[in-house]
Amino acid sequence: MMVLWRSEDAARATGGRATRPFAATGVSIDTRTLRAGELFVALKDLRDGHDFVAAALAKGAAAALVSRIPEGVAEDAPLLIVPDVLRALEDLGRAARARTKARVVGITGSVGKTSTKEMLRAVLGGQGRVHAAEASYNNHWGVPLTLARMPEETEFAVIEIGMNHPGEIAPLARMADLDVAMITTVAPAHLEAFDSVEGIAREKASILDGLRAGGVAVLNADIDTAPILRAKAEALGLRAVMFGAVEGAEWRILSVSLSDGATVVRAMRRGEPILFKVLSPGRHFAANALGALAVAEALGCDPAIAACDIGRWSPPAGRGTRERIVMDTLEDTGFDLFDDAFNANPASMAAALDVLIAAEPENGIGRLATGRRIAVLGDMLELGPQEAALHAAIARHPGLEKVALIHCVGPRMRALWQALPRAQRGEWVETAGELAARARSLIDAGDIVLVKGSKGSKVSLVVDGLRKLGQAGAPKNEGTE
Structure with missing residues (x-):
């Protein structure tokens, strides 16, 4: 397997000290799924990851990212010692983003983040090398982990960004340094942490703070809070591409035909007709797929090929x-x-x-x-x-x-x-x-x-x-x- 992180590069990115040289082929935070050759990151969550470093090394980890030498681990074991493990993981993520020429899209929304991410994996995979998280890694450790796992030769990356509380999305979006940002929808969710759906919309719109100059915002035109999203894009001087069924949307759904096994969508792309099928039933798939096609075009992909490849998508386990x-x-x-x-x-x-x-x-x-x-x-x-x-x-x-x-x-x-x-x-x-x-x-x-x-x-x-x-x-x- 190709080397993802060499000790000198990881130490430079994190400001840490490597106890000895190593070459890691991946990054893991869980000894249960860790594969030989990966860098084990000893995060503190419900359990302290330092308690599992010995097991990770015994399983074949190339090294462990730690803030101290754990009990029972030799001082000459392959370790990258840093002041703060989560901060170091974030630094690895930023360094991985900076060293690649990949075009990066960030996806957020109350519904459909993971399925749309997987649609984009299928669509973009037909036109370049794609990197995307295998699961719903969309929080304060999931986003940097996804970035840190990104190979240098990646051409397209799809980053899912979620939230539970105000102020979470913007820092993660800035870390990902986005070329395109997509907001699937805004709906009543996490209302325990927000005063209103409008408050949720403002938080979702903060993903646009992570767009590079000249970046594109792909926004749902059908929701009541669409004006909040559009206003945020305008305030940042960004181009907003609207998708949905409402008149005036650049990517507009004309009809959705729902059967027992598929969704067939007739739509218009800036006045040009397009027809595509998703091999899963659901009107919401029509909107998400149309948004995914708009994202693919914004990333420089061929829209006709993308419309054909959207049919390669199938839903993740446990999500329908x-x-x-x-x-x-x-x-x-x-x-x-x-x-x-x-x-x-x-x-x-x-x-x-x-x-x-x-x-x-x-x-x-x-x-x-x-x-x-x-x-x-x-x-x-x-x-x-x-x-x-x-x-x-x-x-x-x-x-x-x-x-x-x-x-x-x-x-x-x-x-x-x-x-x-x-x-x-x-x-x-x-x-x-x-x-x-x-x-x-x-x-x-x-x-x-x-x-x-x-x-x-x-x-x-x-x-x-x-x-x-x-x-x-x-x-x-x-x-x-």
């Missing part, structure tokens, strides 16, 4: 992947499962329900003879004082009458359970484990089941319970986020 759970191998009968148990807020919940509503159950194969659409919905967290109203509002989602049963998990979801028509009410439980234990009673052959909730609601336990009912077939290339 559709899979077949086979219950009877002889008869090849079972049910379909949408696993969207990673994250939830009102916008992503609406998008997931749209996909469930568009999906077609299979009739004539189960005990009930009629396949059903079923939702298992867990609490949406961090919504602040409006949380009860926002949960209850799901009952008014357009087309929700097509969902036969809605099971609700968690104290916040009781507001939805009470707002539902009696015929649609499934079970309400305090914890996901209660429902997971009765997974078999929830479904029948031919059903389509959506499981959606914030990670803290632990509705992934219900996903696990449903998967244990059969042998999962190959995932279908479909998703909800």
Whole structure:
């Protein structure tokens, strides 16, 4: 493998001292996934990474980035000693960005950051060497880690930038030194930390502070807070490219055709018609994909090739992947499962329900003879004082009458359970484990089941319970986020 960091370069970037020469082929913060030859970064989080340095070296780490020599580690072990490990990781990230000629895009938004990042990985991969995080590494350590892992020969980099509190996005965007910034959407999320959706919009707009001179802002034109985003771009003297369905958007959606397995989009690119398909159902995918195509053009890519390559994208695991759970191998009968148990807020919940509503159950194969659409919905967290109203509002989602049963998990979801028509009410439980234990009673052959909730609601336990009912077939290339 190619060397990513030599000891002298890493020491120069961080101002640290290398106890002996090393050559690292990667950067890791977790001994469980560390591969031989990588630089282990001893971050302090829930645990102190210094406690795992010995294990990392025993596993073959090229060296460890530390602020002290850990107990049980020899003084002549391969170490890069710095005053502060997180600050040193940030310095590595900045140095990696500075030494590459890559064009870098930063993505933020209340919904769709990870899926849009993966769309761009597919699109840009057809036109150059792409670097992007493998997971949702979008916080104060995830962004510098992603940058520090960037090979020098990278041509395009896609950096996901998230936030939980005011003031988090701008420093990360400046660290990434962006050529293009994209804001997927602004929606009620993290309202515990913000006074209003307008406050969230201003924080999202701060990603534009990280754009280089001449950088491009790719912004959602359809949201109510679009004027806040555009005003920020204008104040910084940046070119703003608007995408969406509203009249006047440079990249404008004309129609979206949603089927059980795909989304077909007719759009206009500054007056020129374009047609593209995403192999996953969901109206939100149309907007995210159109925004991704606008980003690709802003990065200098061929838009026609990009429109073809957007179809290579498939959703990350746990974010709406559709899979077949086979219950009877002889008869090849079972049910379909949408696993969207990673994250939830009102916008992503609406998008997931749209996909469930568009999906077609299979009739004539189960005990009930009629396949059903079923939702298992867990609490949406961090919504602040409006949380009860926002949960209850799901009952008014357009087309929700097509969902036969809605099971609700968690104290916040009781507001939805009470707002539902009696015929649609499934079970309400305090914890996901209660429902997971009765997974078999929830479904029948031919059903389509959506499981959606914030990670803290632990509705992934219900996903696990449903998967244990059969042998999962190959995932279908479909998703909800």
